[in-house]
Amino acid sequence: MENNHLLIEEWLLSGADLDPEEATLFEQHLETCSSCQHLSQAWREVEVQIKRAPMLSPAPHFTQRWETRLVAERLKRERAQTILVLYLCAGSVLVLLGWLCYWAYPMFTSPYPLLLVWVYQLTVSIRYFASVGDLFFSVIRAVTSLVPATLWIALSVALGSLGVLWIVTYKKLISPRRVVS
Amino acid sequence: MEEINALWLARAQEGDPEAFTQIVEYYQRPVFNLCYRMLGDPSEAEDAAQETFLRVYRSIRRYDNSRPFTTWLLSVAAHYCIDQIRKQHMNLISLEDLNFTEPSDDTPGPETALSRSEEQKRVRALLNNLHPLDRAAVVMYYWYDISYEEIGQALSLSNSAVKSRLHRARRDMAQTWMNQNPQAYSVERSPHGKQSPAY
Numbered sequence: 001m002e003n004n005h006l007l008i009e010e011w012l013l014s015g016a017d018l019d020p021e022e023a024t025l026f027e028q029h030l031e032t033c034s035s036c037q038h039l040s041q042a043w044r045e046v047e048v049q050i051k052r053a054p055m056l057s058p059a060p061h062f063t064q065r066w067e068t069r070l071v072a073e074r075l076k077r078e079r080a081q082t083i084l085v086l087y088l089c090a091g092s093v094l095v096l097l098g099w100l101c102y103w104a105y106p107m108f109t110s111p112y113p114l115l116l117v118w119v120y121q122l123t124v125s126i127r128y129f130a131s132v133g134d135l136f137f138s139v140i141r142a143v144t145s146l147v148p149a150t151l152w153i154a155l156s157v158a159l160g161s162l163g164v165l166w167i168v169t170y171k172k173l174i175s176p177r178r179v180v181s
Numbered sequence: 182m183e184e185i186n187a188l189w190l191a192r193a194q195e196g197d198p199e200a201f202t203q204i205v206e207y208y209q210r211p212v213f214n215l216c217y218r219m220l221g222d223p224s225e226a227e228d229a230a231q232e233t234f235l236r237v238y239r240s241i242r243r244y245d246n247s248r249p250f251t252t253w254l255l256s257v258a259a260h261y262c263i264d265q266i267r268k269q270h271m272n273l274i275s276l277e278d279l280n281f282t283e284p285s286d287d288t289p290g291p292e293t294a295l296s297r298s299e300e301q302k303r304v305r306a307l308l309n310n311l312h313p314l315d316r317a318a319v320v321m322y323y324w325y326d327i328s329y330e331e332i333g334q335a336l337s338l339s340n341s342a343v344k345s346r347l348h349r350a351r352r353d354m355a356q357t358w359m360n361q362n363p364q365a366y367s368v369e370r371s372p373h374g375k376q377s378p379a380y
Contacts (some may be wrong), residue, residue: 042355058213
């Protein structure tokens with residue numbers, strides 16, 4: 001009898017089609033078994049309730065709220081990234097400061113040899129940059145004597161226009177777009 | 182459920198925000214409905230639906246085009262809701278504590294509002310007693326008419342596990358129904374006293 005109950009419950013709740021023999025057995029069992037009758041009736045009523053329940057909609061302007069949330073999410077992520085970069089920079093500065101202190105420690109004990117080395121390095125660097133500057137200006141002078149002035153003007157205008165075009169395109173690309181539905 | 186135009190989907194996968202907005206517009210109702218049926222509270226459902234679309238937005242490039250998009254989307258929503266239920270231990274909260282505030286459905290006319298509200302409460306009470314995974318299977322099966330195989334894919338279950346979970350959910354819901362209407366089922370409450378296996 002217990003096995004019959006389980007089989008009937010299986011048939012009842014699976015919703016599968018029964019062959020005529022099974023259907024007869026099913027009906028006969030239901031006529032005699034009150035617990036299966038109750039289960040059958042309860043499930044039928046539950047099914048009606050579920051099938052009647054409609055597909056629910058969110059409050060109006062769901063998409064706009066989602067867009068706002070997306071923007072907020074992006075800002076939050078950008079802020080988190082900025083904070084991370086700041087922490088990294090602060091960490092690097094601390095490490096550098098530590099290293100600098102370690103490196104500069106001998107200077108506090110005997111500063112004169114170190115100062116002499118610094119002065120020497122400075123004069124060498126100034127001489128080096130001066131010679132690079134001389135070379136650069138002689139190249140510029142040679143080029144300007146070869147290229148006519150009108151070509152220079154045309155080149156400047158073209159480069160300026162390209163710059164403006166780049167700025168306009170960039171602004172258009174980064175401005176948020178919305179869809180009006 | 183009808184799938185969204187493949188063109189919108191392809192554009193969204195390429196990172197077009199307008200195309201994704203179209204997807205949100207198109208699927209807001211099914212996703213919200215699933216979240217509401219899972220969580221039982223409109224504001225939580227709204228939050229879960231919004232979060233679902235954010236997650237889908239972040240991972241749409243990884244979406245496998247061979248799967249139906251609706252199933253994938255509902256799978257994301259269902260898993261999020263299951264996590265939320267587990268976090269909040271909602272299944273431990275008594276029915277009296279639940280706020281049965283209702284979202285809008287498409288039924289015009291105030292004369293039907295009261296009976297609809299009662300029906301919603303009854304459905305909510307039936308679903309609330311189910312295990313979150315069983316609840317997700319029931320919602321997908323009855324509201325979206327999704328096949329066992331697709332439910333299995335969405336919830337990471339085998340076909341037989343889906344059938345078993347649905348069977349157990351039906352029996353549990355029938356039992357809850359009998360408990361809620363004791364006068365109609367006064368003879369015997371728990372028919373056979375055995376639980377079907379869950380996977």
